[in-house]
Amino acid sequence: MEHNVLWYVLGAVVVVFYAIYVSLIKKKNMLKESASGIDVQLKKRYDLIPNLMTIAAKYMEHEKTMMEEITRLRSETMKVNFNADPIKKIELENLLSSRINDFKLSAENYPDMKSNEAMITAMQSLNEVEEHIAAARRFYNSNVTALKNAIEIFPSSLIAKMIGIKDEMPFFEAEDIAKKAIDASEYFK
Amino acid sequence: MSENRNTEQLRAGFEQFYQAVLEPKFAEIETTRKKYLRFFILSLFIIFVVIPLICIGLFGQFLLENVEGSQSFDALSSDKLLFGLLIIIAIVSSPIFLYKKKAKNIVMPEFIKYFGDFEYVHMKTIARDVVEKSMLFDDFNVRKGDDFFYGVYLDTKMAVSEESMSYVERRNKKTYIKNIFNGMIIQLEMNKKFSSQTVVFKDNGVFNFLNVAKGLQKVALEDSVFEKEFEVYSSDQLDARYLLTTAFMERMLTVRNAYKTNKIQFSFFDNCLLIAIDTKKDMFESTSLFRKTTDRKIINQVFEQFISVMSIIEFLKLNQRTGF
Numbered sequence: 429m430e431h432n433v434l435w436y437v438l439g440a441v442v443v444v445f446y447a448i449y450v451s452l453i454k455k456k457n458m459l460k461e462s463a464s465g466i467d468v469q470l471k472k473r474y475d476l477i478p479n480l481m482t483i484a485a486k487y488m489e490h491e492k493t494m495m496e497e498i499t500r501l502r503s504e505t506m507k508v509n510f511n512a513d514p515i516k517k518i519e520l521e522n523l524l525s526s527r528i529n530d531f532k533l534s535a536e537n538y539p540d541m542k543s544n545e546a547m548i549t550a551m552q553s554l555n556e557v558e559e560h561i562a563a564a565r566r567f568y569n570s571n572v573t574a575l576k577n578a579i580e581i582f583p584s585s586l587i588a589k590m591i592g593i594k595d596e597m598p599f600f601e602a603e604d605i606a607k608k609a610i611d612a613s614e615y616f617k
Numbered sequence: 618m619s620e621n622r623n624t625e626q627l628r629a630g631f632e633q634f635y636q637a638v639l640e641p642k643f644a645e646i647e648t649t650r651k652k653y654l655r656f657f658i659l660s661l662f663i664i665f666v667v668i669p670l671i672c673i674g675l676f677g678q679f680l681l682e683n684v685e686g687s688q689s690f691d692a693l694s695s696d697k698l699l700f701g702l703l704i705i706i707a708i709v710s711s712p713i714f715l716y717k718k719k720a721k722n723i724v725m726p727e728f729i730k731y732f733g734d735f736e737y738v739h740m741k742t743i744a745r746d747v748v749e750k751s752m753l754f755d756d757f758n759v760r761k762g763d764d765f766f767y768g769v770y771l772d773t774k775m776a777v778s779e780e781s782m783s784y785v786e787r788r789n790k791k792t793y794i795k796n797i798f799n800g801m802i803i804q805l806e807m808n809k810k811f812s813s814q815t816v817v818f819k820d821n822g823v824f825n826f827l828n829v830a831k832g833l834q835k836v837a838l839e840d841s842v843f844e845k846e847f848e849v850y851s852s853d854q855l856d857a858r859y860l861l862t863t864a865f866m867e868r869m870l871t872v873r874n875a876y877k878t879n880k881i882q883f884s885f886f887d888n889c890l891l892i893a894i895d896t897k898k899d900m901f902e903s904t905s906l907f908r909k910t911t912d913r914k915i916i917n918q919v920f921e922q923f924i925s926v927m928s929i930i931e932f933l934k935l936n937q938r939t940g941f
Contacts, residue, residue, distance in 0.1 A: 462854075556809075559809075559859055559862070562858075562862070563855050563858035563859035563862075564858075566858045567854050567855050567858050570837055570839070
């Protein structure tokens with residue numbers, strides 16, 4: 429009888445262990461997937477920037493330095509993969525976002541450019557892409573939270589340690605100015 | 618007619634519109650109302666005075682002819698009595714419904730045009746496949762539409778239907794009616810393009826498992842107030858967050874608070890937003906057989922009901938185009 433109880437307890441422990449193990453692996457994979465999602469959305473922005481700069485170059489001759497910096501930052505950021513080096517990527521991305529916001533503010537001083545059809549379309553696309561980036565960032569952050577909680581709370585913390593799952597991925601905190609997606613329509617009224 | 622006026626501007630111009638367009642229309646149907654009211658009073662008189670008198674006469678005759686009591690009142694069994702009662706109710710209430718239909722078809726198409734390029738159809742509903750696709754409702758097999766209008770307000774396409782849904786089942790020679798929904802369904806064009814489906818159910822606490830929509834995953838959002846009120850499920854976690862930005866969640870709560878109800882649910886699919894508000898309140902009733910058609914209290918009330926629907930577009934800022 430006692431022998432049977434021991435087997436039941438052991439069986440239950442194995443089931444619980446396996447369930448936690450599966451949950452941890454799922455969370456880890458989900459986090460990786462959402463990090464890739466950020467890369468996908470960021471790539472959309474990289475694709476838009478050259479077009480934006482080409483149109484702006486015709487009007488914003490005095491902002492050449494700023495536009496060159498955006499182009500340089502874009503190339504630099506593109507080289508870094510989010511999954512491989514998230515901290516560096518976040519740092520560069522925040523810098524790029526900040527410069528793009530400066531660009532948007534400067535665009536205010538060029539009414540001719542603001543009324544250019546191609547520019548309006550490009551800015552609307554950029555605005556939409558930024559909303560997608562924000563969504564991807566929120567999804568990624570929610571997955572970081574889920575994994576962090578699992579790694580820190582007992583008993584999953586114990587199993588995470590055993591199978592070597594670490595709390596490696598940082599939160600993608602956008603800089604304050606980048607947090608609020610700018611409504612391009614406001615700039616082109 | 619609205620020329621993209623917001624709700625504030627619509628309120629300001631309503632008096633002028635009423636005097637120019639609605640007042641003559643309401644005056645026109647006042648004669649019809651009186652005619653139907655006379656018909657209603659007459660049917661009441663016949664049913665509750667004339668028929669009972671005839672019955673009393675017949676009953677007296679019956680008693681005289683059957684002093685011995687050899688015959689029973691089989692003829693007046695409960696089934697037959699119930700059938701008779703239903704006929705009486707149908708006759709008495711028919712002027713109410715006939716007038717309502719006639720008056721609505723005259724007044725409402727004019728009324729709704731004040732808000733924009735709108736069409737009104739009485740007793741129609743939003744397409745069944747749209748309603749089913751929303752995943753907001755349990756199975757239903759009976760739908761009854763009351764008011765339906767569709768058009769464009771502030772450059773946003775919309776369709777609104779006031780309706781009820783129920784599931785009627787016959788078991789063991791008995792009819793069971795389960796009420797599924799009774800209120801207003803609003804379909805709005807979204808200002809964002811998306812290919813997924815996101816459903817926002819009201820939070821049912823421990824009964825949230827009842828909300829589970831087929832093939833959709835639960836979405837955990839950061840807004841604690843929103844999370845307390847709603848449960849979100851989506852086929853795409855990223856799209857759900859693209860649609861439900863922190864600002865949009867706040868706006869959805871504003872809509873919920875404006876309607877003072879917790880029975881409000883949302884579904885995003887096919888680039889549109891479907892809102893189901895279980896109000897139980899009979900909306901857009903600008904005409905009643907028992908009130909003068911020019912009763913401003915009712916007209917103003919209906920105007921505010923229209924405004925409350927239109928303002929959803931402003932609350933949610935669906936008229937602000939941010940993408941292509």
